[in-house]
Each structure stands twice: as C-alpha cells, then as structure tokens.
Amino acid sequence: MISNAATPCATPGAAIPLSTCSLCHRSVDANSNARADAIVSGLLDAELWPVDSELVTEIRAMFLAHWGMDKGQADARMSRLYYSSAAALVPVAGPGAIGSVYAGGIYAGIMRGVDGAPDEHLVLMSGQAEGVTWDAACAWAKSIGGELPSRREQRLLFINLKDEFKAEWYWSGEQAGPSHAWYQVFTDGNQLNLSLRSYEGRARAVRRLPI
Incomplete structure (x- = not known):
C-alpha cells in the first residue's frame, strides 16, 4: 500500500548570487593577510553553489584590487573560501514580475x-x-x-x-x-x-x- 507521507529528497536551502561584497571591503584592512585568515576561518562551514559566479568574481576581484594579491595568491585564497554565510548578511533586491x-x-x-x-x-x-x-x-x-x-x-x-x-x-x-x-x-x-x-x-x- 502506498503511503501519502511526504519525504523530501533534500533539506530546503538556497544560495543567493550577489553583485557586491562591500561588507568584506569594510571589514578587512588592505593587504592584511592576518585579517584575511581570520575571516576565512569564519566562513569555512558555509556552502558555495556553482550558480554563485557573480559573488565569486566579485570577491576574487577584491583580493586582487584591495588586498594587493597576484593571481596565484588570489586563486589560493579562493580555494579556501565558502561564501553563503557572508552572503546572508547582504540585502538582496526583490524579484520583479512572475516570469522575469x-x-x-x-x-x-x-x-x-x-x-x-x-x-x-x-x-x-x-x-x-x-x-x-x-x-x-x-x-x-x-x-x-x-x-x-x-x-x-x-x-x-x-x-x-x-x-x-x-x-x-x-x-x-x-x-x-x-x-x-x-x-x-x-x-x-x-x-x-x-x-x-x-x-x-x-x-x-x-x-x-x-x-
């Protein structure tokens, strides 16, 4: 006999692609690797979905432009970061019409x-x-x-x-x-x-x- 009990295949959750990381800019002194390590440690438990490419691009650009890293250093830092916890702190614009x-x-x-x-x-x-x-x-x-x-x-x-x-x-x-x-x-x-x-x-x- 088939039960009507509903069991989801996964726990609901979502990551939100964002266009800014201004909170990160204000939180970190320029070229401060010690401060960067502290922030990294606070974000390691979050998750990064593949669709968050806008956020990835923005934070990598921050490493290059504001922390004075070269590409190799920025990529090494990116490999350690997960961004959902940080993203949750930033307001996201509301949706438009249905179908948009x-x-x-x-x-x-x-x-x-x-x-x-x-x-x-x-x-x-x-x-x-x-x-x-x-x-x-x-x-x-x-x-x-x-x-x-x-x-x-x-x-x-x-x-x-x-x-x-x-x-x-x-x-x-x-x-x-x-x-x-x-x-x-x-x-x-x-x-x-x-x-x-x-x-x-x-x-x-x-x-x-x-x-």
Whole structure:
C-alpha cells in the first residue's frame, strides 16, 4: 500500500548570487593577510553553489584590487573560501514580475510558509534532466545548487510557469511510500504517485529564497 507521507529528497536551502561584497571591503584592512585568515576561518562551514559566479568574481576581484594579491595568491585564497554565510548578511533586491529573470532562474511566485516557516520566493532554475530515476533527479538538482520542487511548489509552477515545461510528467521531491514518488503532469495538472522511483522521468530544479 502506498503511503501519502511526504519525504523530501533534500533539506530546503538556497544560495543567493550577489553583485557586491562591500561588507568584506569594510571589514578587512588592505593587504592584511592576518585579517584575511581570520575571516576565512569564519566562513569555512558555509556552502558555495556553482550558480554563485557573480559573488565569486566579485570577491576574487577584491583580493586582487584591495588586498594587493597576484593571481596565484588570489586563486589560493579562493580555494579556501565558502561564501553563503557572508552572503546572508547582504540585502538582496526583490524579484520583479512572475516570469522575469531572478536569482539565477525564472521567478515563479511566493510560497506561503507552513507551520510557522517563513514565506519564500520560488525560483525555477535553468535546464532540465531527462531519463532520470528519482534518486538521480535529486542528485542532479543538488549538483546545480537547487532541489526538486515539492508538490505544493509544482502546483504553483503549473499555474504560473506551465510554458517552461514540456507536456510531460516531472518528478517532485516527495517520496510516496517505500518505493514510489510523487510527480506532476504538466498537461492536465494532475499529481500522481504511481511511478516507482526506479522509473525514468524528467526533472526541473528550484531554489527557495526566504522572505
């Protein structure tokens, strides 16, 4: 018997691409490697997603222009840094209209928080995986810095961004019993849990930005 209990394939989280590192500029004395080491130590537990290229470029430029490093020194420092903790301190501009480009993807709308959780902006990321099992779909989404959408999120995607999907079914991030997972049909809007997680289907990834 298939259970309707929802189990996400990953813990919700998102990294935010930013265009400035002014906090870092103000925090560090020019050419102070001792101060740099102290900041590095405070950031090692954070995560850097591949989509954060704007932030990576900005901080590397800071190493070169403001700390007087050459390219080799800057690259060595970059290899040690992770930026999500620092990024969380910097305000991020809000999204535009639904369907507009935002935070490295397409803005899908607002998801209301559940059980006291904050509301979130939902962003549909670029690209899709085809011919993937549920486990492979989860791994693919994580590899590009996102997650498979929940069933609630897939409803919003169907309403607001249906044209971004093929007329096929797409994995959600929610399991259904020991062997199955939920999926959204982007033709009639149905959500079903008839597919074994070993079946091969399609996947799109999302990012969640707390409001």
